[in-house]
Amino acid sequence: MEHYNMNLTLKVWRQKNKNDQGRFETLQAKNISSEMSFLEMFDVVNEELINEGKDPIAFDHDCREGICGMCSMHINGRAHGPWDGTTTCQLHMRAFKDGDTITVEPWRAGAFPVVKDLTVDRSAFDRIIEAGGYISVNTGNAQDANCIPVDKTKADLAFAAAACIGCGACVAACKNSSAMLFVSAKVSQLALLPQGHPEKHSRALNMVAQMDKEGFGSCTNTGACEAECPKEISLTNIARLNREFIGAGFSSEK
Amino acid sequence: MKWSQFFNTSIGKKLLVGATGLFLCSFVIVHLAGNFQLLYNDEGKAFNAYAAFMGHNSLIQFIAWGLKIVILLHAFIAIQLTFSNRAARPVKYAVNPGNQTSSWFSRQMAIMGSILFIFIIIHLANFWAKFHYGEMPLHTYPGQEEPLKDLYLVSQETFKTGWLVVLYVIGMIGLSFHLIHGFKSACQTFGLNHKKYNGLLSFIGIWLFGIAIPVGFAIIPVVIYFK
Numbered sequence: 001m002e003h004y005n006m007n008l009t010l011k012v013w014r015q016k017n018k019n020d021q022g023r024f025e026t027l028q029a030k031n032i033s034s035e036m037s038f039l040e041m042f043d044v045v046n047e048e049l050i051n052e053g054k055d056p057i058a059f060d061h062d063c064r065e066g067i068c069g070m071c072s073m074h075i076n077g078r079a080h081g082p083w084d085g086t087t088t089c090q091l092h093m094r095a096f097k098d099g100d101t102i103t104v105e106p107w108r109a110g111a112f113p114v115v116k117d118l119t120v121d122r123s124a125f126d127r128i129i130e131a132g133g134y135i136s137v138n139t140g141n142a143q144d145a146n147c148i149p150v151d152k153t154k155a156d157l158a159f160a161a162a163a164c165i166g167c168g169a170c171v172a173a174c175k176n177s178s179a180m181l182f183v184s185a186k187v188s189q190l191a192l193l194p195q196g197h198p199e200k201h202s203r204a205l206n207m208v209a210q211m212d213k214e215g216f217g218s219c220t221n222t223g224a225c226e227a228e229c230p231k232e233i234s235l236t237n238i239a240r241l242n243r244e245f246i247g248a249g250f251s252s253e254k
Numbered sequence: 255m256k257w258s259q260f261f262n263t264s265i266g267k268k269l270l271v272g273a274t275g276l277f278l279c280s281f282v283i284v285h286l287a288g289n290f291q292l293l294y295n296d297e298g299k300a301f302n303a304y305a306a307f308m309g310h311n312s313l314i315q316f317i318a319w320g321l322k323i324v325i326l327l328h329a330f331i332a333i334q335l336t337f338s339n340r341a342a343r344p345v346k347y348a349v350n351p352g353n354q355t356s357s358w359f360s361r362q363m364a365i366m367g368s369i370l371f372i373f374i375i376i377h378l379a380n381f382w383a384k385f386h387y388g389e390m391p392l393h394t395y396p397g398q399e400e401p402l403k404d405l406y407l408v409s410q411e412t413f414k415t416g417w418l419v420v421l422y423v424i425g426m427i428g429l430s431f432h433l434i435h436g437f438k439s440a441c442q443t444f445g446l447n448h449k450k451y452n453g454l455l456s457f458i459g460i461w462l463f464g465i466a467i468p469v470g471f472a473i474i475p476v477v478i479y480f481k
Contacts, residue, residue: 011348024348077349103349110344173355176339178264205255208263217342218264218335220363221439222356239447242265246445249260 004034006098010045012057013105015114022114024103034094038081039064039071041093058117066090066230069167072112072120074105079169079228087167087230107168109177111214124214125166125182131210132203133186135195148194158192161185163231170225170233176217181225183211184241185233191244201248208245264338265443267331272440274328279437279463281321282429286470293477298406299395305405309385329371336364359435366432373425380412381405413478426472434464 008029015022029045036044039061046056062068071088075081081091096102104118112120162185170181187204190196196203219238226235260266288308291301308314359366384390385405392401413419437459441447446455 217339243445
């Protein structure tokens with residue numbers, strides 16, 4: 001692919017802290033290489049801001065290789081930008097043309113309050129995991145891994161669900177700010193495996209209860225989450241979560 | 255988790271919306287089958303006999319009142335969910351993805367449901383209220399002793415009014431768009447998402463409930479209007 005440089009107009013959300021109202025700021029990004037990642041473009045803009053003595057744009061990032069799930073940017077109306085199955089760090093500037101205007105917003109959800117600019121607080125996800133997204137393991141020697149047979153198909157499905165990086169794009173993309181795709185991936189990866197079975201009922205009930213408590217919306221099956229998920233988590237996981245939840249609700253004795 | 259808690263969770267409420275929705279789907283099939291008798295050329299003998307049976311059979315009447323409660327429950331919980339879903343995003347996006355990530359139908363459920371709800375109220379006022387509580391013309395068919403309430407005649411007269419025909423067609427467009435997403439969505443809420451059945455469920459949702467049934471309903475007033 002041919003390399004080119006471009007000048008862009010950025011409309012970036014600036015917000016000092018959680019309590020600030022926030023507003024859009026228009027900035028110019030000059031001489032941006034088509035080979036840069038979207039975050040590298042922000043690095044260039046930030047260096048200029050720092051040289052001018054201004055406050056750089058705050059954004060979250062960690063691995064810059066598509067697996068940490070920190071880069072919570074809503075770009076031109078799309079979670080992580082226009083490409084499918086990518087995080088913001090894996091979105092490259094060749095997705096844009098010279099002279100484009102790009103609007104960048106943080107994830108918008110009551111459960112993900114903005115910390116600063118494009119950085120949001122996703123600790124609601126951590127609390128959902130704490131409510132049941134684990135298996136309890138007794139102390140003592142670990143048993144031989146191969147002594148529990150696991151069906152290959154189920155192992156593959158569990159692995160696909162476990163690919164969820166908890167980035168929150170599903171919440172950001174959903175018109176209801178629903179966290180169902182995230183919760184369903186976390187429930188599925190365990191529900192599909194024998195190790196997850198003993199606690200399957202309490203897991204489904206507790207994680208859904210925590211999800212509601214955090215203020216996420218409900219799922220109306222629009223499929224926007226699946227379309228935006230950088231790890232391409234399937235909607236079949238949401239159906240599985242629903243089955244797990246129904247099963248648990250109808251049979252729990254509490 | 256107690257039942258009261260279970261049905262107060264987001265998924266529990268959706269299960270109620272889905273269950274009531276699927277029940278209403280089954281109702282439209284029965285209703286349409288009955289309505290087709292309006293197209294018979296028998297001066298309404300079959301239709302009026304059918305209406306008299308539906309209006310007096312106590313089991314049918316029990317279900318009919320249940321139906322009204324189900325419609326209200328479906329609407330009430332769906333509205334409640336819609337408001338809490340809106341509240342889950344206090345600051346809106348400046349740029350929205352539109353149809354890039356989800357189908358238009360799937361995002362218009364509340365609007366289409368509202369159109370449908372208004373339609374149902376007008377529809378009940380036009381026929382149900384008249385049949386049960388209003389003045390009805392009577393018709394005695396040859397070979398019968400008791401006269402029947404002539405709901406057939408009322409429908410023929412009602413659909414001579416152009417704007418009412420338009421209103422019924424709009425109501426059925428609302429039904430169509432609501433069910434194109436609604437049937438499949440209810441199945442997903444009940445956990446029914448499986449490679450082997452998804453094709454069939456999509457087909458039933460779009461072609462049967464989304465297109466065939468609303469078109470079937472809409473054809474009747476149009477045919478009567480141009481008769």
